[in-house]
Amino acid sequence: MASIARSSLLRQVASARPAFQQNVIARAARPTATTAFHTTARRDLLPPLPQRVDGTVNDAAPVPEPSPSHGSYHWTFDRLVAASLIPLTVTPFAAGSLNPTLDAFLCATILIHSHTGFQNIIIDYLPKKRTPRARKVFMWGLNAATAVVGLALYEFETTDVGLTETIKRIWTA
Template sequence: MASIMRPAVLRPTAMAARMVKTPAIRSAFRPAIQKEVMSNAIRASAFHTTSKRDILPPPPQVIQGGVNDPVPIPDPSPSHGSYHWTFERLLAGSLVPLTLTPFAAGSLNPTLDAVLCAAILVHSHLGFQTIIVDYVPAKRFPTARKISTWGLNLATALVGLGLYEFETNDVGVTEAIRRVWTA
């Protein structure tokens, strides 16, 4: 039987032989072996556990239902899915000519300026929404999610009102930027 000569058996055999040959230090050997086994276990455990290196501490979480329940699948809805995605892209794409035009023309007429501002406002709103969805997960921070979502809605409404005031009482956003820039 070749496996008897394999290191797995060989090492304890050699160890036992050595202990028998030197009975005087045998009692001193025992804890040394145990210590070695323990330190090996500790060293090996370093490969099995993840060290804690938090940049940000993970947010609190709760387990709803059992631990082995599948993740609930949200209802498929095109207005929260592909339509939303396409709308975001169309809006972002339409901002390209809208932002290039004032550089080419020097300024924008009031209508185009209002269109540009409205597009930037909606683009910003969608961008902030994405940030909230990414970093304030509803499952972990349900209250903070509600507060930030509605706070964003309120802020967008206020800023929209402010934009309206600016567009009606001031010189328009592109013209204002030009005047400050060349001041």
């Protein structure tokens, strides 16, 4: 009985196969239509920025003016701020004392660390030469956000329990 079912099933598949092959061949012969998702079509998400060449090929590369607030001093300052966050974060909880001065230093260091980190992102991804207006808008936005967060942290430190006490209460809740 099982062999009869198999042979009839095979006959059905064999008879349907040429029709399927003809359908595939007919599709391949038709002109290609663009679909919604096609891996070979090149579509940029954002159009490229305007391209401009200053000077000629033989001109030397411009060397920026040296500035102590950029380069190695800036990198060293960022690393010192990041490294100082470790003891400032651990000390209030390990020592068991909740000092408002230490809490203020922690808030200021977190604020400076966040500001310089976002500033580095803006500098890296919005070059001044290609997008001067967008970079200026983002820098002003970062400065405004830093001022608002600094004011909020100040208010939180002076009128409420402070950052480390809040973290301690959340941790023990």
